[in-house]
Amino acid sequence: MAAFKKTNAKIFAKVRSEQNADIYWKKYTPPVLVKEFGPIDYIDFSPAEPHYFAVTCSVRVQIYNPITKLVTKNLSRFKEAAYGGAFRSDGKLLCAGGQESVVRLFDVSTKSLLRLFPGHKAAVHRTFFTADGYHIASFSDDKTTALWDIAAEKQIISFGEHTDYIRAGAVSPVSSDIVLSGGYDNKIQMYDTRTNKTVLTVDHGSQVESVIFLPSGGVFISAGGTEMKVWDALAGGRLISKISAHHKTITCLQVATNGHRILSGSLDRHVKIYEVGTYKTLHTLDYPNSVLSLGISANDETIVVGMVDGLISVRRREDDFNAKLDTKPERKKISHRQSGRNLHSLTVDTFVPHVEKTMISKHDTWLRKFQYSKALDSVMVNYVVNKTPHVTVAILQELTRRRGLEQALAGRDGKSLVNIIKFLIKYLGTPRYGRVLIHVADVLMDVYEDSIDELGPEPRTMFTLLENKLRQEEDLIISLTELQGTLHMLLSGAESAQESSIKEPQILEPSSAAREDLVLSIS
Numbered sequence: 001m002a003a004f005k006k007t008n009a010k011i012f013a014k015v016r017s018e019q020n021a022d023i024y025w026k027k028y029t030p031p032v033l034v035k036e037f038g039p040i041d042y043i044d045f046s047p048a049e050p051h052y053f054a055v056t057c058s059v060r061v062q063i064y065n066p067i068t069k070l071v072t073k074n075l076s077r078f079k080e081a082a083y084g085g086a087f088r089s090d091g092k093l094l095c096a097g098g099q100e101s102v103v104r105l106f107d108v109s110t111k112s113l114l115r116l117f118p119g120h121k122a123a124v125h126r127t128f129f130t131a132d133g134y135h136i137a138s139f140s141d142d143k144t145t146a147l148w149d150i151a152a153e154k155q156i157i158s159f160g161e162h163t164d165y166i167r168a169g170a171v172s173p174v175s176s177d178i179v180l181s182g183g184y185d186n187k188i189q190m191y192d193t194r195t196n197k198t199v200l201t202v203d204h205g206s207q208v209e210s211v212i213f214l215p216s217g218g219v220f221i222s223a224g225g226t227e228m229k230v231w232d233a234l235a236g237g238r239l240i241s242k243i244s245a246h247h248k249t250i251t252c253l254q255v256a257t258n259g260h261r262i263l264s265g266s267l268d269r270h271v272k273i274y275e276v277g278t279y280k281t282l283h284t285l286d287y288p289n290s291v292l293s294l295g296i297s298a299n300d301e302t303i304v305v306g307m308v309d310g311l312i313s314v315r316r317r318e319d320d321f322n323a324k325l326d327t328k329p330e331r332k333k334i335s336h337r338q339s340g341r342n343l344h345s346l347t348v349d350t351f352v353p354h355v356e357k358t359m360i361s362k363h364d365t366w367l368r369k370f371q372y373s374k375a376l377d378s379v380m381v382n383y384v385v386n387k388t389p390h391v392t393v394a395i396l397q398e399l400t401r402r403r404g405l406e407q408a409l410a411g412r413d414g415k416s417l418v419n420i421i422k423f424l425i426k427y428l429g430t431p432r433y434g435r436v437l438i439h440v441a442d443v444l445m446d447v448y449e450d451s452i453d454e455l456g457p458e459p460r461t462m463f464t465l466l467e468n469k470l471r472q473e474e475d476l477i478i479s480l481t482e483l484q485g486t487l488h489m490l491l492s493g494a495e496s497a498q499e500s501s502i503k504e505p506q507i508l509e510p511s512s513a514a515r516e517d518l519v520l521s522i523s
Helices: 018-026 320-326 336-343 362-368 372-378 382-387 389-401 405-409 414-427 434-447 457-502 512-522
Strands: 032-035 040-045 053-057 060-064 071-075 082-087 093-098 102-107 113-118 124-129 135-140 145-149 154-159 166-171 178-183 187-192 197-203 210-213 219-224 227-232 238-243 250-256 261-266 270-275 281-286 291-296 302-307 311-316
Touching (some): 018 281, 040 302, 040 311, 053 082, 053 302, 060 082, 060 093, 093 124, 093 135, 102 124, 102 135, 124 166, 145 178, 166 219, 178 210, 178 219, 187 219, 210 250, 219 250, 227 250, 261 291, 270 291, 362 372, 372 405, 382 389, 382 414, 389 405, 389 434, 405 434, 414 434, 414 457, 434 457
Parallel strands (some): 040 291, 082 124, 166 210, 250 291
Antiparallel strands (some): 032 311, 040 053, 053 060, 060 071, 082 093, 093 102, 102 113, 124 135, 135 145, 145 154, 166 178, 178 187, 187 197, 210 219, 219 227, 227 238, 250 261, 270 281, 302 311
């Protein structure tokens, strides 16, 4: 006889709550402070292991080991202040601007200066490698954004759309041709180096101090004043959200947790952590002075913050592996009387195998005996319904598969019937349970259709509430279908407009039937 198979209840992944996220960001060691000689202009982590970080301050770029917090490399080929030292994606090269209006390219391993790119007429505050690693984008106080070819050591193109200093910039993580710049004229410009034109322009409303792309490349975030703004580049620069969590100027932005979190540093001595999507503040880190720069390594292992007084704060995550290394193995206490018995092995006459007894849940026990009503009652108790509703849905699905759902629902008294209808009303709108519960509701109404007048007042009231819930779901589905049709119409119109722009422009007059369809779809 085959063994009884337990009911397979699908456990769905839960969305991480804000409380758990807050605990996640609290698992950092106390900060280690390192003193430099001037304000910390920029911090960047190497994408390659062991994830060294470069600190740009005064007239040099110093590369630190995040574990020992000591300087491993010192790039000091600057006569005046250095700005914006950033690693390439392989961690082997580093580019930096400076007060001398040139862009420098260094070999990290040998500390040698490989390239020098003159051409700007004022200080270069930010430099970044493009996604392909073959070009460098620079952002200068001469109100221009330039793109440089590393191999040819020359300028490819320059954009001069801004009317004030450019102190913020970013390159697209998915395209080597898209460059973003933010200036003190409150404008954010996006350029396409293939067409040598500005793709879009948005107004932040205050001087832009920092801009970043999200990993998808279609959304970018700007910071200026006390506000952060989220923009949709694919929708022509549509404003998605505004975030006002700081009470002083926001100076730096970073993306963490593989693009699921955003970090912002401000002159109010705080670093705020937000959730991408809802843009709610999950946690706050406090620092002794105003924050100028911020960097975070891969997998959120190390957070480094630079301040106006030259202090660098380094925090590292506490992991279970380090905790295991620190704990010493416990030594078992052995008495003197028992110690001699372990010197010689005893002969084994018989071997008794250890058989683990499999525990079967209560609902599986009733299913094994084909008592379907009792199996359904066992998963309709308050604890199971509120804590593990997926188990109740799994039993309903199993009863449907066994063709015993009508038998389990029929012949019930008032209280048990009310509990079933309450469960249907509560979880009918949940997408993961909707298909199963709609079938259960259909069977339930078929079973009690002829005898509904014989039921008590409470079950009849619950059937009325179930009817209202089903009508709400029906109206919602109709609304979503209408919205889907409207979106299809808009997308097809955009595609036809794009095709017509490629051909000769023609003016088409919509027919009266098309006008009526359009009015009905929008309404």
